[in-house]
Amino acid sequence: MTRVFARLRAYRDFLAAEPVRVSALLRLPLIGLITILVWIWEVDHWLPALYAVIIGGYAVVAVVWLIAVLHGPVPPWADLASTGVDLAVVVALCLVSGGATAALLPVFFLLPISVAFQDRPLLTATIGGITAVGYLAVWIVYSKRDNTMGLPNMVYTHFGFMVWLAVAATALSFVLVRRAHRLKVLQRARLQLVSEAIGSDERRNREIAEHLHDGPLQTLLAARLELDEARERTSDPALDAVYAALQETATGLRSTVTQLHPQVLAQLGLTAGIRELLRQFQARTGIDVIDDLDEVGKPKNQPLLYRAARELLANVSKHAQATTVRVGLARRGDRVILTVADDGIGFDPMVIDRSLAAGHIGLGSLVARFDAMGGSMRISAEPGRGTRVTVSSPPEPNRPDPV
Template sequence: MSEVKIVILGTIAMLLPVSAIIFFVILYYRRQRIQRAAHEEALHEAMLEASVVSQEVVRRQIGGDLHDEIGALLSATRMSLSQMNKFADNESKRKVLLVRTEELLNEALFNVRRISKDLMPSTLDEFWLIEALKDFSQKMTLHTNLPIQFCHDNLNKRYDPKIELSLYRSTQELVNNAIKHAEAKEIKISLKEDKNLLILQVSDDGKGFDLVAINQPSRGIGIKNIESRMSLIKGRIKFDVEIGRGSTFIINVPI
């Protein structure tokens, strides 16, 4: 009987360390899951905040354009029309006012079309991502006198509209940042397919920046907004940046 007790006690003694190890492993992985969940929740909140801030910026910009440009033009048009009634007996003056009124209306229509294109680029809507990026790079080169090159691997097909719009908006964001902040002399945009990935790369030869500082809560809305866009299409963005040299951004999207 004593031998049986010894065997039982020995077995218990052997199982206790194993049980302790199993317990600590389970505790460790549970803690890891909790930390990972907390990190993902914080990342999700940051992306949501960036998205909300970005939408608010767009709304303010559109509101400003409507108030400052469209509103002013329509007010001037109303004044021009009201003046026409004062010159009912002066045909030449009425003709001058009529021409001015038509010019004001044409300018208002032009600005409405411009705002519409900013909301949804007509090239992207009518054709595909390749043509939209080509058109964007050409227009930005023309307006800024900064060489912006775009190349692709003979891609000639359409992708999911969400992917095309997300990549187009991300390109706009990255190029605008390079123009405003990087003091770049040249910007390059490339698009290619690799297996089941669509890869967009935007690089510049500017002064670079501190990614850690940019990603502080009070800054980096543009980059957070891109990350938010990527989360919606299961994409990822990689950074190759540092102060004193150019920056490269690589976006991978499964297709």
């Protein structure tokens, strides 16, 4: 599950810059097509030296740009800049290559398609129109230069096809924009549903905790008090056994109430809640705890982060066979980061996938929930080398620094 969501996040990030990267990948074959077509057709250039400089410089820039977009973040202006350069270079090549306008006809058809998937119908229509007009203008210039050639009727047919292609590409881009908008609406609805589900769980847990605390727990404590008074009046081993059972039940019930709705979390915030959780964990398991907890106040998603810390510590105590666990908590920008690392036996993260498929949804459900809320949970583990889990909260609203 972890790898699946990591791949989905990576795929989502790739899609955000996909138009620029796809264009960069296709640009080198496009340059090769231009060169091969002109070479095969044996066109007499107007300015062969300038033609070679343009095509050579274009190739170098294309290679550098491809490396840049594949290995680094893509700036928001990249798609516009790359498309503008493509258009300018093709027009320039036509202007300096004479009869190469016919050889470059496929390139003119490719330009509108290269911007159709950028989710910008207006840009697609603009580039398509400029391409069609540019093609016609280059032919007009060429026909004026060579009076014997004139302006073939086929050029007008090509121009008509290019106008049609511009309209079709614009319609395609519009459809893609509509689908992208629908997808965003569905994502917002999903986020809202998950948020409401989490809120509903917290409200239900709080109600159950209050009911147990104000009802069965108080009744149990009153019974224990009466039994304690009876033990003072009568020395009976049976009463001692009943008292011990009541004491153990009260302790367990109080622990359940705390897990359902920890008061320290509601009153003092996430840092104090996790610190108390670590104290109980160390007392219960005997595992050494090294904590580095910054004060983060009361984040909006603190119940989800607290649940993640509790689930991760429970997994350490049950499965890790660890002697030491390190827990960190810090605020980085608009997110709260929780880290839990142990020196235990580790595991194969694919086990989470198999456990989820088998119906064991503990850790897998946390991964899915954080992903749905806009956060993340990254698990780094190998058999025999311990486990490290980094939890990033969904973006938090701007809050004043805790006092």
